Amino acid sequence: xxIYLNGFAGHRSKVPVDFSRLEAEAKRIMSRNAYxxxxxxxxxxxxxxxxxxxxxxxxxVPRMLCDVGARDTSISIFGHTLPSPFLMSPVGVLEMVHxxxxxxxxxAAKRLSLPYIFSNQASFPMEECAALMDTSPRWFxxxxxxxxxxxxxxxxxxxxxxxxxxxxxxDTTLLGWRxxxxxxxxxxxxxxxxxxxxxxxxxxxxxxxEPDLGPEVQRRVTPSSLVGLVKMVNRYPGxxxxxxxxxxxxxxxxxxxxxxxxxxxxxxNDLKLLREYTSLPIVLKGILHPDDxxxxxxxxxxxxxxxxxxxxxxxxxxxxxxxxxxxxxxVNKKIPVLLDSGIRGGADAFKAIAMGATAVxxxxxxxxxxxxxxxQGVYExxxxxxxxxxxxxxxxxxRNIREIVENTLARP
Ligand code: FNR
Numbered sequence: 001x002x003i004y005l006n007g008f009a010g011h012r013s014k015v016p017v018d019f020s021r022l023e024a025e026a027k028r029i030m031s032r033n034a035y036x037x038x039x040x041x042x043x044x045x046x047x048x049x050x051x052x053x054x055x056x057x058x059x060x061v062p063r064m065l066c067d068v069g070a071r072d073t074s075i076s077i078f079g080h081t082l083p084s085p086f087l088m089s090p091v092g093v094l095e096m097v098h099x100x101x102x103x104x105x106x107x108a109a110k111r112l113s114l115p116y117i118f119s120n121q122a123s124f125p126m127e128e129c130a131a132l133m134d135t136s137p138r139w140f141x142x143x144x145x146x147x148x149x150x151x152x153x154x155x156x157x158x159x160x161x162x163x164x165x166x167x168x169x170x171d172t173t174l175l176g177w178r179x180x181x182x183x184x185x186x187x188x189x190x191x192x193x194x195x196x197x198x199x200x201x202x203x204x205x206x207x208x209x210e211p212d213l214g215p216e217v218q219r220r221v222t223p224s225s226l227v228g229l230v231k232m233v234n235r236y237p238g239x240x241x242x243x244x245x246x247x248x249x250x251x252x253x254x255x256x257x258x259x260x261x262x263x264x265x266x267x268x269n270d271l272k273l274l275r276e277y278t279s280l281p282i283v284l285k286g287i288l289h290p291d292d293x294x295x296x297x298x299x300x301x302x303x304x305x306x307x308x309x310x311x312x313x314x315x316x317x318x319x320x321x322x323x324x325x326x327x328x329x330x331v332n333k334k335i336p337v338l339l340d341s342g343i344r345g346g347a348d349a350f351k352a353i354a355m356g357a358t359a360v361x362x363x364x365x366x367x368x369x370x371x372x373x374x375x376q377g378v379y380e381x382x383x384x385x386x387x388x389x390x391x392x393x394x395x396x397x398x399r400n401i402r403e404i405v406e407n408t409l410a411r412p
Contacts, residue, residue, distance in 0.1 A: 002387075003017075003383075003387060013380045013384075014372060014373035014376055014377055015368070015369050015372050017384050019344045019365060022365065022368045022369070022372075023364075023368055025368070025372055026367075026368035026369075026371040027039070029097075029371050030096070030097050030371050031096070032184070033096070033184060033186045033188075034096040034097050036180035036181055036183075036184055037093070037096065037180075037186070037187075037188060038096070038097070038367055039180070039364070040178050040179070040180035040181060040312065041178070041310065041311035041312050041315070042177050042178055042179075042311060042312055042313055042314060042315040043176075043177055043315025043316065044179070044315060045179075045311060045315065046315055047311035047313075047314060047315055047316060048312070048342075049311075050311070050317075050322075051308065051310070051319045051320060051341045051342030052342050052344070053319065054319030054320070054321035054322045055321050055342065055347070055348045055351055057411060058351055058355075058409045058410070059410050059411070059412055060350060060351065060354075060392070060396050060408060060409060061396075061407075061408060061409065061410045062395055062396045063396065063398075063408070064397060065397075066398070066399065067399070068395075068397060068398070068399055070399065071390055071393060071394045071400070072399065072400040072401075073389065073400070073401065074400075074401070075358060075359055075401050077358060077359060078164060078165060078281045078302065078303070078336070080137060080164065082113070082115065082137070082359070083112070083113050083114070083386075084112075084386045085349060085353060085358070085359035085360060085389075085401060086114055086349065086360060086362060086382065086385065086386060087114060087115045087116075087139075087359060087360070087362075088105065088109055088114060088115065088116045088117060088361065088362060088366060088382070089117060089310075089362060089363035090117040090118060090119035090120070090121075090141035090169070091105075091119055091364075091367055092120070092121025092123075093121055093123060093189070093193050093194035094367065094370060095123035095193055095194070096193060097367060097370055097371040098370045098371060100375065101123035101124055101370075102118070102123055102128075102129050103124055103128060103129060103132060103375075104374045104375035104378060105366065105370060105375070105378050106129035106130075106132045106138075107132055107378075107379075108366070108369075108375045108376075108378035108382065109133065109138070109378075110132065110134060111375075111379050112379065112382055112383065113136055113137070114137070114382060115138060115139055115164075116129070116133070116136075116137075116138050116139075117138075117140070117141050117361070118130075118138060118139070118140050118141060118158070118161075118163065118197075119194075120140075120141050120142055120143045120154065120169075120197055121194040121195070121197070122194065122196055122197050123193065123196050125196050125197060125200035126140060126157060126158060126161050126163075126197060127157070127160075127161055127200070129161075130161035130163075135162075137164060138161070138162060138163050138164070139163050139164060139165040139166070139283070140154070140155070140158030140161070140163040140165075140166055140167065141166075141167040141168075141169055141285065142154055142155065142158075142167065142168050142169070143172060143261055143262045144168060144173075144262065144263050144266045144270065145260050145261060145262065145263060146259070146261075147203070147207065148273060149203050150198075150203050150260065151273075151274070152203075152277045153201055153203040154197065154201065155277045155280075156277070156278075157201070158280075159278060159280065164280065164281070165280055165281040165282070165283050165303070166274070166280050166282050167283045167285050168274065168282065168284055168285065169286055170266075170284055170285060170286040170287070171285070171307065171308065171313045171314075172262060172309060172313060173262050173263065174262075174264055175187075176309070176312050176313040176314065178312065189258070189261075190254060192253065195253060195254070195257045198253070198257050198261075199253050204260075207256055207260070208249070208253060208256050268295060268299055271301070272299075275300065281302035281303060282301050282302050282303075283301070283302060283303040283304065283338070284303075284304045284305070285305040285307050286305070286307050286308070286309065287304040287305065287306055287307070287327065288306065288307075288317065288318055288320070288323045288327075289323075290326040290327050290329070290330040291330075293327045293330045293331050293337075294330050297330075297331065297334055301335065302335055302336075303335050303337070303338065303358075304331070304335065304336075305338040305339065305340060306320045306323055306324055306340075306357070307320060307339070307340045307341050308320055308341050310340070310341045310363050310364060311341060319341075319342070320339050320340065320341040320342065321339070321342070321348075321351065321355065324337070324352065324355045324356060324357060325355050325356065328355060328356025329356075331356075336359070337356060337358055338357060338358060338359050338360065339357040339360050339361070340360060340362070341363075343360045343361070343365075343385075344365060344385075345388050345389075346385060346388030346389030346390070346391065346393075347388075347392050348360070349385070349389050350389060350392045350393060350404060350408075353401060354404050354405060354409045355406065362385060365382075365385065368381065369381030396408055
């Protein structure tokens with residue numbers, strides 16, 4: 001109603017409501033490198049397109065005369081009530097599209113009271129985002145570093161920042177095969193973007209003071225990434241950032257980051273360590289197999305996010321909506337099951353909830369809102385999705401989230 005009334009009063013929203021137009025408008029504004037990095041998926045992008053197609057195979061079957069005059073979209077998760085079943089996925093390197101990056105997203109999250117999952121690859125330290133958010137909910141997303149001390153430090157900082165859950169992203173122990181980025185030969189991290197959580201961390205800072213590149217670290221740094229970096233530094237002698245790089249410390253930071261950011265050797269056993277570091281709920285992001293959902297429960301994990309990283313990691317992977325039913329069955333409501341990858345509107349969220357999700361997370365749409373109009377853009381994109389969801393729920397004949405059950409869907 002608010003959106004129509006604003007339109008009537010001549011206050012048009014800053015971002016297109018339709019997702020394709022939103023993406024096209026953001027593409028027009030952002031750099032070629034940024035668009036490739038953000039919009040792209042792994043390989044021939046079949047996982048990315050498959051995420052959307054999976055939603056489309058199921059249809060909502062609306063019910064009539066259900067008295068939907070009062071609608072309640074709130075949910076409860078880890079003892080907190082959220083106004084709507086949406087969270088904001090962790091997205092790194094937002095400085096590529098807007099100078100306020102994570103700060104703008106934090107601002108919008110606060111206005112909407114939706115949980116913002118701070119990315120480990122953020123462009124601003126989590127402390128700066130948290131400082132803008134009052135008591136609004138926030139979680140922290142962790143990539144399991146090669147340094148356990150760094151993991152512990154991140155988790156402790158998150159706790160001090162008022163984060164109420166730790167999300168461990170499991171699907172990015174290695175970076176996926178991303179054709180668009182490979183064609184340009186560009187990775188933001190090598191320019192020192194998206195490493196603010198690291199450079200602001202006392203343990204990381206200490207690591208930087210250690211003698212550079214011991215044999216152990218040298219073995220782990222991808223030689224090609226360093227060669228690329230050095231090439232770029234030499235190719236653009238006038239570039240301010242590269243000037244700084246040549247001055248020593250930023251280059252060292254990038255090198256340290258590349259050598260420690262993620263550990264492909266991580267196993268279920270390592271999660272025990274995380275439990276020692278924190279009593280906050282631990283959420284595993286990237287679960288796609290029902291057996292892994294079962295393992296998560298066996299390991300005392302508090303929640304999972306069914307995710308394929310927006311189709312950016314394994315090309316040809318199962319769509320998250322296709323993975324959901326078997327996972328929801330195994331989990332059997334013992335812990336919350338969230339879902340992301342391909343959520344673009346209210347109907348997608350409705351279908352995910354009908355199939356057993358507790359809530360959904362949104363990634364790229366808010367990044368496009370950020371690109372076009374900063375914090376206001378993020379706010380409008382999410383507000384639109386929330387409003388769309390509320391209408392879909394009511395028009396389908398459901399008064400609240402509990403009434404969104406499997407038989408509201410059909411597979412024609
Ligand atoms: C991501 N994603 C991600 N996930 C994570 O755990 N940590 C991160 O730092 C990032 N960074 C990131 C950057 C960009 C540009 C994108 C598009 C995605 C994955 C993200 O959390 C989420 O899983 C997907 O974005 C969800 O899919 P949609 O909504 O983008 O289709």
